[in-house]
Amino acid sequence: MRRACAKMWPVTEGVVVGVDIGGTKVLAGVVDEMGRVARTALRTTPGRRVVTSRVEDALVEAIVEAADDQPIAGVGVAAAGFVDSAGERVMFAPHLPWQGEPLKHLLEERLGCPIGLDNDANCAARAEARYGAARGATTALMVTMGTGIGGAVLLEGRVIRGANGMAGEFGHMQVVPDGQSCECGRRGCWEQYSSGNALVRHARALMVEQPSVLDDMADGKPDLITGPMVTTAAEQGDLVAHRAFASVGHWLGVGVANLVAAFDPEVVVVGGGVSAAGDRLLEPARDALSRTLVGAEHRRVPGLVAAALGPRAGMIGAALLVAGDQPLR
Numbered sequence: 001m002r003r004a005c006a007k008m009w010p011v012t013e014g015v016v017v018g019v020d021i022g023g024t025k026v027l028a029g030v031v032d033e034m035g036r037v038a039r040t041a042l043r044t045t046p047g048r049r050v051v052t053s054r055v056e057d058a059l060v061e062a063i064v065e066a067a068d069d070q071p072i073a074g075v076g077v078a079a080a081g082f083v084d085s086a087g088e089r090v091m092f093a094p095h096l097p098w099q100g101e102p103l104k105h106l107l108e109e110r111l112g113c114p115i116g117l118d119n120d121a122n123c124a125a126r127a128e129a130r131y132g133a134a135r136g137a138t139t140a141l142m143v144t145m146g147t148g149i150g151g152a153v154l155l156e157g158r159v160i161r162g163a164n165g166m167a168g169e170f171g172h173m174q175v176v177p178d179g180q181s182c183e184c185g186r187r188g189c190w191e192q193y194s195s196g197n198a199l200v201r202h203a204r205a206l207m208v209e210q211p212s213v214l215d216d217m218a219d220g221k222p223d224l225i226t227g228p229m230v231t232t233a234a235e236q237g238d239l240v241a242h243r244a245f246a247s248v249g250h251w252l253g254v255g256v257a258n259l260v261a262a263f264d265p266e267v268v269v270v271g272g273g274v275s276a277a278g279d280r281l282l283e284p285a286r287d288a289l290s291r292t293l294v295g296a297e298h299r300r301v302p303g304l305v306a307a308a309l310g311p312r313a314g315m316i317g318a319a320l321l322v323a324g325d326q327p328l329r
């Protein structure tokens with residue numbers, strides 16, 4: 001598929017801006033060819049129940065502020081939602097008002113430069129493949145663990161977007177028949193067992209069995225427990241928190257084994273807020289991966305590694321949409 005333009009770097013005049021729009025904030029930054037971020041600008045996302053032009057205003061403001069009076073050569077947009085396969089529209093987003101408006105076209109008219117648009121996890125995967133934890137890999141998977149699970153598929157140097165632009169939505173693969181009910185209306189989805197929400201649920205269930213510092217942290221009200229509380233408790237050596245991470249990690253490895261069976265990647269990168277737990281999450285996941293992966297004894301089991309670029313990955317990968325040559329290698 002043709003992107004807005006290719007090989008814009010090195011730009012002779014102006015700057016390339018990457019912008020990441022999520023449910024709470026808009027982060028824009030000038031990104032250079034080495035993936036370095038020179039100057040950023042932040043706006044609050046206006047919300048879901050506003051006219052779409054207000055969200056576009058916030059995007060344009062952040063982009064213009066980040067560019068700081070330099071001409072803008074191109075802008076890449078990473079959006080937390082479903083982007084159509086042509087990379088022109090946000091079809092639906094849980095926290096944004098767009099429902100199929102031609103966002104790429106609208107921004108091109110307002111900013112007068114080429115615009116690239118893709119889903120935030122796809123953008124993060126591009127950045128990790130070019131500059132981060134999957135650097136040098138041509139076939140890689142990204143699994144983003146936040147409230148739920150998202151992801152991206154990089155096959156032979158290209159991010160695979162799918163017929164509807166919805167490839168890589170791994171969180172709703174069924175891993176437990178008739179299991180835990182999911183917000184999507186079905187049961188047993190992977191993200192019900194391995195995600196920020198799942199971490200909290202595991203911790204609450206385990207607190208019934210043994211004492212935990214989480215009791216004090218949440219004033220004795222298990223409903224008040226949050227993911228960051230479980231992380232803090234684990235850092236303090238709390239056994240319940242450790243067991244909750246072991247459980248989430250185990251299910252992470254089980255789901256990743258299915259993905260590896262399908263795609264045979266060189267590496268699997270785990271990003272998103274929960275991945276900050278590092279080996280506390282990844283060790284049990286690696287264990288489960290090598291035990292459940294088909295043909296593990298006859299293949300090189302791919303590395304399961306934490307993302308390297310943190311919350312800026314989406315913004316950096318967005319810049320690659322307009323400025324980087326495709327495929328990645």
Ligand SMILES: [Zn+2]
Pocket residue numbers: 171172182183184185186189
């Ligand atoms: Zn689901």
